[in-house]
Amino acid sequence: MGQYLFKSKRIQHQKTTVNLLDLDEKPVFIANRFSAPPTKTKAIATITIVSNLRSQSRTRILAMNYIREDSLSQETVFTLLFCLLFFFRYTRTIVSIFTYLLFKPKPVQINPKYKASDATVVVPTTFKEPAELVQCLKCILxxxxxxxxxxxxxxxxxxxxxxxxxxxxxxxxxxxxxxLNKCKQMLRALKEVETEIVVFADDDVFWPPDYLKYLLAIFEDDNVGAGGTRQRVRRKPTPNFWNFLGISYLERRVWNNVTTNAIDGSISTLSGRTAAYKTEILKSNEFFWYFENDQWRGKPLNTDDDKCLTRYVYSHGWKIAIQFDERSVIETTLEDNPKYLDQCLRWARGQFRGNFIVMSNETYWRSLRYSWGLYVIYIGQFQTPALLVDGTLAYLLANAFRSSAYFSTALAALGCWILFTKLVKLMPHFYRHPADLRFVPLSIAFSYLHGFLNVYAAFTLTKTHWGSQNLAKLEKARAQNDEVQPLLKKAVAEAEAYTEPTPGRPMVGEDYFSAVPI
Known part of the structure; x- marks a missing residue:
C-alpha cells in the first residue's frame, strides 16, 4: 500500500497504527506497487479513528462498572446515603441539646432601661371562659x-x-x-397605648410574680424590638392523655424556639400567648394596614396574628429575643379533649402559611445572619411525616448492614436513638412529673400521627378559621337579664388564686436540669 509520512502524533490501537494529519505539513505520497490512492487512504484512516473511539468508550464503561461493582459496593452506597440523611435530620437535635444546657437567661439590671410602669398590656378575649379571664387579669395586675x-x-x-x-x-x-377578630381587637387597643412597650397576652395565660421585670430585660439590647419567654401547659392534678399531649407539644415548641433563637436570633414564631414589642415599631399607619390586611392567596386571615407580627419585626431590621429565666415561665391551658386535634391542624396550617409567606415576600430568612434558622425552620419543615423519614433511615441502615454480623445491633441502636430524640425535649417535664412516663408509648404513637396531620394541613392551607372556636357563637352575649348575676358569681368562685408552676416533688434549683430533689 501507499504510505504517508507525517510530522505528527500517532495513536496506537492494538496492531493498527493511524497517522493523524498535521495541517502545517503537506503529506508526501510514496508510491510503490502496493500503493493506493490518497483519498482511499484518508477514508481508511477516518474509519479506524472512529473505531478506536468506540473501543475506548466501551473500555471506560467497563472500568466504571468495575468500580461500581468492586470498589463502591452497594453496602457502601447505602451507608453514605444513611449518613447524609441522618446528619441532615439530627444535626439540629444534637446542637440544640448543648444549646439548651448552656444558654443563659438575660440578666435583670439594677437600673433597667424599662420597668413595669413602661408597659401596657393588651388582652384580646372571646370571653369564653370568664373564670380564666379573671385569673389571667389577677396575674397581670x-x-x-x-x-x-x-x-x-x-x-x-x-x-x-x-x-x-x-x-x-x-x-x-x-x-x-x-x-371577634384577634387582629382587629389588638389594633383597637393599640391605638390607646401610650407607653414605650406594649405586651399582648391571651386571656388564658397566667403570669408568675415579677414577670414583667424578667420579660423587659430583653430590651437592654437596643436592637431588640420584640421578645417573649418560656411557656408551659397547666398540668391537671390527674392529667389525661390530651392534657399530656398539650404539655409535650409546648415543651418541644419552646425547646426549638429557645435553642434556635440562642444560636442566631431566629425564631419561627414569637408566640402570641404573651409577647412584648416596642410600641414605636407597631404604632404606625404602615403596620396597621399591614396587620389588618394579612392574607393568604387573596383570602383574609383570621388567624396567624403572631406569624404576621414576627415577620414584620424581622423585615424591619429588629431582633427578637427569648428570656430563658425559669422565673419568667408562663402557664396556659389547651384543649384537653379531641378538640386538641383541631388546634394541631390550625397550628400546622399557620406554620406552613407563615413560612411560605416569608419565603415568598421577604429576604431576611435566607441571609447569612439567620443561616441556622434557614436550616432548622425553613428547610427542616419539609422533614415530615416523621414515620417516612425514620422508615427511610431504617431501610438504608438495614441495607448497609445486610451482610454484617452487626445487622441487629445497628437497627437496635437506631431505634434507641430515635426514641431518645423523641423524649429528650420532654426530660425536664418527666424529671418534675415522673408519673407522666406512663404516657410515653401513646406520645410516640401520636408523634407519628402528627406527621400525617402536618401533611393534611399542608394541603388545606386555605382553611383559615379558628379550629377550636366558634367565633360567631361567642360574639353573642354570654348572659342576659337574670342570667348575669349567676354567671358573674360563678366566674368569681371558679377563679383560683395563681400559683407558680410547681414540680411534682420538692426540688432545689432554678432550672430543670440543675434542680435536685430535696
Missing part, C-alpha cells in the same frame, strides 16, 4: 403594668366591665369590637 386593655365583642363589653368592677380591677379598661 400583680405585675403592676401602667395600664391593661381588655378587648372583646360589643355584646359582652358590659359583662366584662361588671366582672372587673366586682373584682376591683380599677386599672383595666374594657373596649369592644363589632366582630
Amino acid at each position: 400583680a405585675c403592676d403594668p401602667r395600664a391593661v386593655y381588655v378587648v372583646t365583642g360589643n355584646n359582652n363589653v358590659g359583662l366584662v366591665r361588671e366582672l372587673c368592677s366586682i373584682e376591683r380591677f380599677d386599672n383595666v379598661v374594657v373596649l369592644g369590637v363589632e366582630k
Whole structure:
C-alpha cells in the first residue's frame, strides 16, 4: 500500500497504527506497487479513528462498572446515603441539646432601661371562659403594668366591665369590637397605648410574680424590638392523655424556639400567648394596614396574628429575643379533649402559611445572619411525616448492614436513638412529673400521627378559621337579664388564686436540669 509520512502524533490501537494529519505539513505520497490512492487512504484512516473511539468508550464503561461493582459496593452506597440523611435530620437535635444546657437567661439590671410602669398590656378575649379571664387579669395586675386593655365583642363589653368592677380591677379598661377578630381587637387597643412597650397576652395565660421585670430585660439590647419567654401547659392534678399531649407539644415548641433563637436570633414564631414589642415599631399607619390586611392567596386571615407580627419585626431590621429565666415561665391551658386535634391542624396550617409567606415576600430568612434558622425552620419543615423519614433511615441502615454480623445491633441502636430524640425535649417535664412516663408509648404513637396531620394541613392551607372556636357563637352575649348575676358569681368562685408552676416533688434549683430533689 501507499504510505504517508507525517510530522505528527500517532495513536496506537492494538496492531493498527493511524497517522493523524498535521495541517502545517503537506503529506508526501510514496508510491510503490502496493500503493493506493490518497483519498482511499484518508477514508481508511477516518474509519479506524472512529473505531478506536468506540473501543475506548466501551473500555471506560467497563472500568466504571468495575468500580461500581468492586470498589463502591452497594453496602457502601447505602451507608453514605444513611449518613447524609441522618446528619441532615439530627444535626439540629444534637446542637440544640448543648444549646439548651448552656444558654443563659438575660440578666435583670439594677437600673433597667424599662420597668413595669413602661408597659401596657393588651388582652384580646372571646370571653369564653370568664373564670380564666379573671385569673389571667389577677396575674397581670400583680405585675403592676401602667395600664391593661381588655378587648372583646360589643355584646359582652358590659359583662366584662361588671366582672372587673366586682373584682376591683380599677386599672383595666374594657373596649369592644363589632366582630371577634384577634387582629382587629389588638389594633383597637393599640391605638390607646401610650407607653414605650406594649405586651399582648391571651386571656388564658397566667403570669408568675415579677414577670414583667424578667420579660423587659430583653430590651437592654437596643436592637431588640420584640421578645417573649418560656411557656408551659397547666398540668391537671390527674392529667389525661390530651392534657399530656398539650404539655409535650409546648415543651418541644419552646425547646426549638429557645435553642434556635440562642444560636442566631431566629425564631419561627414569637408566640402570641404573651409577647412584648416596642410600641414605636407597631404604632404606625404602615403596620396597621399591614396587620389588618394579612392574607393568604387573596383570602383574609383570621388567624396567624403572631406569624404576621414576627415577620414584620424581622423585615424591619429588629431582633427578637427569648428570656430563658425559669422565673419568667408562663402557664396556659389547651384543649384537653379531641378538640386538641383541631388546634394541631390550625397550628400546622399557620406554620406552613407563615413560612411560605416569608419565603415568598421577604429576604431576611435566607441571609447569612439567620443561616441556622434557614436550616432548622425553613428547610427542616419539609422533614415530615416523621414515620417516612425514620422508615427511610431504617431501610438504608438495614441495607448497609445486610451482610454484617452487626445487622441487629445497628437497627437496635437506631431505634434507641430515635426514641431518645423523641423524649429528650420532654426530660425536664418527666424529671418534675415522673408519673407522666406512663404516657410515653401513646406520645410516640401520636408523634407519628402528627406527621400525617402536618401533611393534611399542608394541603388545606386555605382553611383559615379558628379550629377550636366558634367565633360567631361567642360574639353573642354570654348572659342576659337574670342570667348575669349567676354567671358573674360563678366566674368569681371558679377563679383560683395563681400559683407558680410547681414540680411534682420538692426540688432545689432554678432550672430543670440543675434542680435536685430535696
